[in-house]
Amino acid sequence: MRTLAMILGLMGTASLAAAQDDALRTARDLYASAAYVEALTELAHVKSAASSTSTTTRDADAYRTFCLFALGRDAEAQAVAESVVRGDPTFSIDQFPDASPRIVAMFASVRRRVLPQLVRDEYRVARARAAEHAPDAESHLRNVRKLLDTAEHIGASDETLADLRLIVDGFLDLADAEQPRHAADERSAAAATSEPPSPPLSVSPSTGAGVVAPVAVFQPQPNISPALLTLVRQLHRASTIDVAINEHGTVDEVTVKQAVTPLYDKLIVAAAKTWRYRPAMLNGVPVRYRKAVQINVRPQGRSE
Secondary structure (H helix, E strand, O other), X not given: OHHHHHHHHHXXXXXXXXXXXXXXXXXXXXXXXXXXXXXXXXXXXXXXXXXXXHHHHHHHHHHHHHHHHHOOOHHHHHHHHHHHHHHOOOOOHHHOOOOOHHHHHHHHHHHHHHHHHHHHHHHHHHHHHHHOOOOOHHHHHHHHHHHHHHHHHOOOOOHHHHHHHHHHHHHHHHHHHOOOOOHHHHOOOOOOOEOOOOOOEEEEOOOOOOEEOOEEEEOOOXXXXXXXXXXXXXXXOOEEEEXXXXXXXXXXXXXXXXXXXXXXXXHHHHHHOOOEEEOEEEOOEEEEEEEEEEEOOOOOOOOO
């Protein structure tokens, strides 16, 4: 008996879905024949039906937009188009062959206007979920990146969204790499640049009596954007590098010992290669020297 009821229920659902498809098809035909008011009436039935799927509702709203636009009710058409975009930000009206160029342009304008705010809203959700250590935080971040891709594709990106992409990509790069956190990485990112307490190691000869460590004379800060600094500060991660200083006081080699994000590490390495020192001395003779440096970030992005 229960099986029979389930079968009848499934048949009823399929029948309702078919009826909705028929109604939508009828509305499309009415629109194609310029019967816009009649098409709107048919579309209202589609939208009000409890059995309507999200895709059916979206397509019905798309055709509502077509009809309203054709009737010169532009404000209503844009309001419906905005609801479509908010419901499915990646939706493209181009998939409808009967969308006129003017309707395509209108939808594009609505998407460019609405999408940046949708990106920021989703990022706020992702950030809140990450703060709660929620398991779905990463999926929200990936959705942000998908929305950012869409915004860039349709020309809705701006400097703020570009900065946001930098932050999101940084978090996702770390998630993809599954880099372990260490206790030393939990120090505040607002501290000044410092060196670790362990003694530096010389390249040749080894540290010992008579060795005078090199002294920095030129250490320009890396060119790091505010968005990247924000990411680094939120991660509470400190970059540790080894620099090999030759007998002339220039840096021959930079090795990242503790990574932060790929882009940040690249900028730190590029800056470190321009540093200049008074070379290390052994018994009054310049020698090569390997120096460990820990890079922490001030709010203004200054590193020394």
